[in-house]
Amino acid sequence: MNHLPARSLALIVALTIASTIASTGFAADWQTTRQESVSKAVQFLRSSRADDGSWSSEAGPAVTALVATALLENGYDAKDPLVAKAIDYVLKFKQADGGIYTEKSNHRNYETCIAVMCLSAANGDGKHDQTLKGADAFLKGLQWDDDEGHTADSTNYGGAGYGSHSRPDLSNTAFLIEALKATGNGPDDPAMQKALLFVSRCQNLESEHNTTEFAAKVNDGGFYYTPAAGGTSQAGEADGGGLRSYASMTYAGLKSMIYAGVGPEDERVKAALKWIKKHYTLQQNPGMGQAGLFYYYQTFAKALAATGETVITEADGTTHDWREDLVTELASKQQANGSWLNDTARWMEGDPNLVTGYALLALANCK
Secondary structure (H helix, E strand, O other), X not given: OOOOOHHHHHHHHHHHHXXXXXXXXXXXXXXXXXHHHHHHHHHHHHHHOOOOOOOOHHHXXXXXXXXXXXXXXXXXXXXXXXXXXHHHHHHOOEOOOOOEOOOOOOOHHHHHHHHHHHHHHOOOOOOOHHHHHHHHHHHHHHOOXXXXXXXXXXXXXXXXXXXXXXXXXXXXXXXXXXXXHHOOOOOOOHHHHHHHHHHHOOEOOOEOOEOOOOHHHHOOOOEOOEOHHHOEXXXXXXXXXXXXXXXXXHHHHHHHHHHOOOOOXXXXXXXXXXXXXXXXXXXXXXXXXXXXXXXXXXXXXXXXXXXXXXXXXXXXXXXXXHHHHHHHHHHHXXXXXXXXXXXXXHHHOOOHHHHHHHHHHHHHOOO
């Protein structure tokens, strides 16, 4: 038997591996792709930051806090000048009532919740304890409950809305629950349980947790925007007067329920996951097309990370490593300058700072 020289054998092995990679389309390790996307995004954010440490200052503290949170969750230290200056900017919006928002803002809940997430992520040394305590009390004061004249049988009860208190909705309430969790409130906290009641009523699922007029009209396990003030879905009405489910709210609802202590055997979680498996895609925000796509990506990632599941199996048996899918999709959409941008600019997704923050939050949950 002839024996090949070691160098020749190594060359054959290398060529075989290269041929296999070429024939299967196998790409570089997706975790490497993730880190490369993060690095390019940070380079963009360094160039787009204003001298005062802010991003998109016309939005008050919100975009800056969201971007800083995304940087912190991707491993950047709170003392990094890029992050530290952003935190200093956010703290300028601290109000006497404990909230962190632009004066006269109708987005006090959103702004304060995102600021809380930022300061909590940066609070390794406890320096923000008092600020977070005040913000926690402020957010609980905004929540719809008896203080606003609504008892537990009201569809407003437990929800959070815009600062004008015009109406609570699932998006505001999902941010509230995330902020409550960030400040150390457990599932048994009264504010968390009130919020869970509102979230459950946003699900198209008739159960002991949801006896609203909309519960049985669609009954597909997905979520919509709000049952309050006559009910609204951004995806529109279904036949028979029901409110259509859509993906960004379904993932927000699932995440919120898990944060509020609802377990995997609960019918609400099972129904939400069934909807997700039926509508799994990253090409669009199912039910909304391209609108809110990057908001969808970060709720998708946070919700699935909260389930502990690595693989999602569709109804037809197709399996997906959702983290790999998401990293690949985001990498394909990243602009040459490192940012992301949604051509459908609804809900501020024409702002590359905000959208890049959303993408980084999603990537942080793919580690």
